[in-house]
Amino acid sequence: MNAKDCCDILTQAGIRPTSTRILVYEAIAEEKNTFSLGDLEERLPSIDKSGLFRTLTLFHDHRLIHSVDDGSGSLKYCFCHNHGNCREEEEHCHFYCEECRKTYCLDQDLIPHVDLPEGFIPRKINYIVKGICANCAKRKHL
Ligand SMILES: [Zn+2]
Ligand SMILES: [Zn+2]
Ligand SMILES: [Zn+2]
Incomplete structure (x- = not known):
């Protein structure tokens, strides 16, 4: 994705496209799977951590990225291919993956519908399958 596309998507989402935001959006558009704040910090050393955190929070509020609590203790994010929709x-x-501790996106598998009892208000759904990824299974000859 080029800077122009990023700029358009941010504008459409109602976010002012500053150079930092474009840089961050370009970087996360390349991520196939989830990433943490720390991962992004390593990729974009020119942006300070609080700036990165604010940018991610803004993207998340505008639904440009998803957040995932995979139980590892640090919140992960992933890129939304529907660009905010x-x-x-x-x-x-x-x-x-319990071996390499990577969290993969299962893009084809949507979260199944859950019928909640009357009066219950959902706030966040996490659907995590835990196990061993194909790379680790091969490495361990499983
Ligand atoms: Zn999405
Ligand atoms: Zn693995
Ligand atoms: Zn994902």
């Missing part, structure tokens, strides 16, 4: 039920499932 994702609804909760269009979010996908994730796979957490």
Whole structure:
């Protein structure tokens, strides 16, 4: 994705496209799977951590990225390919590898619908499959 596309998507999402925001959006558009604040810090050393955090929070508020609590203790994010038009039920499932501790996006698998009892208000759905990823399984000859 080039800077122009990033700029358009940010503008459409109602975000003022500053150079930092474009830089961050370009970087995360290349991520196939989830990333943490720390991962992004390593990739974009020119941006300070609080600036990165504010940018991610802004993107998250505008639904340009998803957040995933994979149980590892640090919040992970992933890029939304619907560019801000994702609804909760269009979010996908994730796979957490207990060997390499990577969290993969299962883009094709949407979170199944859950019928909540009357009066219950959902705030956040995490659908995580835990196990061993294909790379680790091969490495361990499973
Ligand atoms: Zn999405
Ligand atoms: Zn793995
Ligand atoms: Zn994902």
